[in-house]
Amino acid sequence: MQTNKFMDERKQTSVPKKEISPLLWGLAFGILFGFLLQKGGATKYDVIVGQLLLTDFTVLKIMLSAVLIGMIGIYAMKTLGWVELYPKSGSAGKNIIGGLIFGVGFAVLGYCPGTIAGAIGNGALDALVGGLVGIIIGSGLFAALYPRLTQGILKKGDFGDLTFPRLFKVNDWVIVIPAATLIFILLYWLEQAGL
Amino acid sequence: MEFLTTVRWSPYAVGVGIGILSWFTFLISRKPLACSTSFARASGMIAKLFSGKKVDLQPYYQKIGLGVDWQWMLVVGVIFGSLISALLSGDFRWQWVPSLWSAAFGANTLLRVIVALAGGICIGFGARWAGGCTSGHGISGTLQLAVSSWISAICFFIGGILTAHIIFTLIG
Secondary structure, eight states, X not given: OHXXXXXXXXXXHHHHHHHHHHHXXXXXXXXXXXXXXXXXXXXXXXXXXXXXXXXXXXXXXHHHHHHHHHHHHHHHHHHTTSOOOOOOOEEHIIIIIHHHHHHHHHHHHSOOHHHHHHHHHTTBHIIIIIIHHHHHHHHHHHHHHHHHHTTTGGGTTEEESOBHHHHTTOOHHHHHHHHHHHHHHHHHHHHHTTO | OHHHHOSOOOHHHHHHHHHHHHHHIIIIISOOOOOTHHHHHHHHXXXXXXXXXXXXXXXXXXXXXXXXXXXXXXXXXXXXXXXXXHHHHXXXXXXXXXXXXXXXXXXXXXXXXXXXXXXXXXXXXXXXXXXXXXXXXXXXXXXXXXXXXXXXHXXXXXXXXXXXXXXXXXXX
C-alpha cells in the first residue's frame, strides 16, 4: 500500500511536466517554421496567388525542396529504425473532392492554414479578420456535417493509410530514389526555364 | 548574422530548412508538421463557449479531441516566428488589401475581407474533408510518400490554379 501511494504521488507530479514539454516543442518548431515561411515570402498573398497564376514559382520551389530533403532524411531514419511514419488514410471521395474544395479556397483566400498564421504575424489584416474567421467557420461546418458524410462520400474508394512503397510492394528506396531524382529534375528544369 | 535581417532567402534555402525541421519533428515530437486540424479544434473550443460540454460529444470533435495540443502550439509559433522574421528584416507592415488584389479589384477593404472570409470557409471545410492542408498533406504527407497526400496536394493545386485563373482573368 505504502509503495502504491508513493507511485500514485509520483505519477501525479510527473503528469503535468509530461504535458507541458510537447507543447513547448510545438511552439519552438512553430517559431522556426513561421520564420522560414516568412523568409521565403510564403506568408504573402501576392506570392501564393502568383504561384496559382503560374507567374511566381516560389511556393512550388519551397515545397518541392522541403519534400526532397525531408523525404530522404525521414526514410533514412526509418531505415535506421529511429522514426516511424504517420501516413494519413485516404479515399478518392475524401482526397479528390476535399482537395478540390480546398484548392478553390486556396485561390480565393490566398493563404492556407499554415501560411495564414504566418500572414497574421506579417501584419496581414485580411488574413486575421477575414481568412482566419472563415477557416474556423468552415472547419466547424465540416464537423457538423461529418456524421452524414463519414459513411458515404468519405468512404468512396477507400485505400487506407497507403504509401507508394507499400502500394507497389517494393523496398522504400526503390521509390525514394526515383522520386528524389524526379523532384530534383523538376526543380532544375524550373530554374533552366527561368521560372 | 546578416542572414537574419535579409528580407528574402532563396526558396531552396527555405525549403531545405523546412525539410530538416521536419526531421526533428519526427525525431523529437513523433509528429509531422501540420496545421489545419488546429483550426477545427479552435472551432470546437469556440462552440463550447456558447453551447457548453455537449460540443465534446460531436463525433468529429471526439475524433480529433478538443484542447490545446502540440499542433495548436505549432500554429501559434508560426505567428510569432513570422513576426520575428518580419521585424528583423523590416518587412512587417499592417495591410488590409494585398497589392496583387488591389491592382485587379481595387483597394476596397470590405470587399477583400468578405472574399477572404468566403475563401477561408472553403479552405477550412476542404481541409477537413481532405484530412489535411498544404503542410500536413502538401509537405509532410508527400515526403512520407503517402498516396492520400499526393492525391490531395495535386488536387489543391488543380483547384487553386483553375480558380485563380478564373478570378483574375475572367472577373478581374
